[in-house]
Amino acid sequence: MTNQLTVLILAGDVKGQRLITECKREGCRVFVLTRQALQGDPDWPHSDVDEFFYMPSLTKKEEVINAVSYLARTETIDRIVPLDDFDVEIASALREHLRIPGMGETTARNFRDKLAMRMVTSEKGILSPAFVPVLNHEAIHQYVAKVPPPWVLKPRSQAGAAGIRKIHHADELWHQLNQLGDEQSHYVLEQFVPGDIFHVDAITINGEVQFVEVSRYGRPPLDIIQNGGIFMTSIQKRNSLDTLALKDLNKLVLSALHFRRGVTHTEFIKGHADGKFYFLETAARVGGAYIAEVIEQATGLNLWTEWARIEIAGEKLPYKLPERRENYAGIVLCLAKQEWPDLGGYNDPEIVYRVHKKNHAGLIVSSPDTAKVQALLESYSGRFGQDFLTAAPQYERIER
Numbered sequence: 001m002t003n004q005l006t007v008l009i010l011a012g013d014v015k016g017q018r019l020i021t022e023c024k025r026e027g028c029r030v031f032v033l034t035r036q037a038l039q040g041d042p043d044w045p046h047s048d049v050d051e052f053f054y055m056p057s058l059t060k061k062e063e064v065i066n067a068v069s070y071l072a073r074t075e076t077i078d079r080i081v082p083l084d085d086f087d088v089e090i091a092s093a094l095r096e097h098l099r100i101p102g103m104g105e106t107t108a109r110n111f112r113d114k115l116a117m118r119m120v121t122s123e124k125g126i127l128s129p130a131f132v133p134v135l136n137h138e139a140i141h142q143y144v145a146k147v148p149p150p151w152v153l154k155p156r157s158q159a160g161a162a163g164i165r166k167i168h169h170a171d172e173l174w175h176q177l178n179q180l181g182d183e184q185s186h187y188v189l190e191q192f193v194p195g196d197i198f199h200v201d202a203i204t205i206n207g208e209v210q211f212v213e214v215s216r217y218g219r220p221p222l223d224i225i226q227n228g229g230i231f232m233t234s235i236q237k238r239n240s241l242d243t244l245a246l247k248d249l250n251k252l253v254l255s256a257l258h259f260r261r262g263v264t265h266t267e268f269i270k271g272h273a274d275g276k277f278y279f280l281e282t283a284a285r286v287g288g289a290y291i292a293e294v295i296e297q298a299t300g301l302n303l304w305t306e307w308a309r310i311e312i313a314g315e316k317l318p319y320k321l322p323e324r325r326e327n328y329a330g331i332v333l334c335l336a337k338q339e340w341p342d343l344g345g346y347n348d349p350e351i352v353y354r355v356h357k358k359n360h361a362g363l364i365v366s367s368p369d370t371a372k373v374q375a376l377l378e379s380y381s382g383r384f385g386q387d388f389l390t391a392a393p394q395y396e397r398i399e400r
């Protein structure tokens with residue numbers, strides 16, 4: 001028992017059940033620090049958690065540092081693992097404060113701050129939408145004179161397309177910036193690049209990408225949040241030129257941002273006008289919207305489970321990626337007008353997972369044949385529109 005590791009999991013949201021369960025399975029003592037409001041939530045894997053700790057919120061760094069330091073007076077904490085994007089930042093601050101190994105604040109900043117990730121990758125020659133920090137007004141004037149609209153004004157540290165505004169001319173921009181007041185420096189301004197949005201989900205061990213899948217969203221996430229509709233994403237053909245190019249770009253991004261170990265979700269835009277790939281954003285966590293389930297159905301490998309194993313192994317213990325399949329998979333998902341929509345009419349043998357969530361309709365399909373996956377997703381997307389889709393555009397609820 002003396003060598004048993006104690007893992008503290010930071011969970012601003014109920015998610016990552018598989019990670020929690022894996023920590024327990026590996027013999028760790030599992031602590032979960034979460035929000036008061038999530039106490040007793042039936043979705044926690046209660047039997048795999050040794051102890052829960054609660055705070056009103058996990059967003060105030062000083063308060064979390066004090067609370068966890070207090071816990072550390074009587075408990076030795078060996079690992080800190082964040083589940084949500086917001087938890088990534090606090091986890092790194094805690095690691096530095098308690099001198100626990102794992103990703104520190106400088107690297108975490110690269111994965112949380114959209115301005116930081118833009119600047120660092122641009123310095124390495126990775127293409128981004130033309131951007132400007134919302135800091136010096138003269139620099140913004142020059143940017144606006146040079147870079148044609150539309151632009152997007154986006155919070156540097158949000159997720160799920162929250163708070164992103166599309167802007168069409170300079171007057172509108174200055175009006176928005178005035179309205180934001182002191183908040184404005186927490187935004188970045190960049191050119192809106194129309195295109196298809198891809199995501200690259202990867203596992204990195206000691207600086208080397210060892211597992212990667214490239215997928216494409218059916219429609220850009222921002223389009224869904226603004227106009228509503230059906231969310232789709234699917235793994236792309238593994239030997240296509242796009243996939244190969246994106247794998248390379250993903251490696252460049254992760255190495256530019258000094259990523260060492262763990263799971264990442266990185267997004268790129270393929271510009272409609274020029275066919276080039278633009279780096280959109282990255283995060284040091286498992287992607288939302290059932291992406292982990294899609295990848296598991298295609299490959300047999302669960303990103304949450306592997307993340308648990310990687311964190312436990314740390315720099316010193318060995319970690320080996322499990323065997324994987326090379327099937328394809330994709331998801332179709334929407335907010336449903338019915339509380340518990342009836343998907344009984346959907347019964348192709350390729351359906352491998354049914355989303356069980358109030359007011360959601362969702363199916364994951366898998367096949368060795370990528371064309372089959374695409375055809376089914378297209379057809380279900382049409383049928384979901386008829387059978388389930390609500391009018392309200394609420395993508396945020398899906399993504400987070």
Ligand SMILES: Nc1ncnc2c1ncn2[C@@H]1O[C@H](COP(=O)(O)OP(=O)(O)O)[C@@H](O)[C@H]1O
Binds near residue numbers: 190194
């Ligand atoms: N520069 C851009 N050009 C085109 N679309 C963009 C741009 N920036 C953001 N978007 C749209 O907004 C969505 C969310 O932006 P993103 O930077 O990925 O932030 P989030 O962390 O909220 O996902 C993207 O998926 C895309 O649809």
Ligand SMILES: [Mg+2]
Binds near residue numbers: 161221267281
């Ligand atoms: Mg995004």
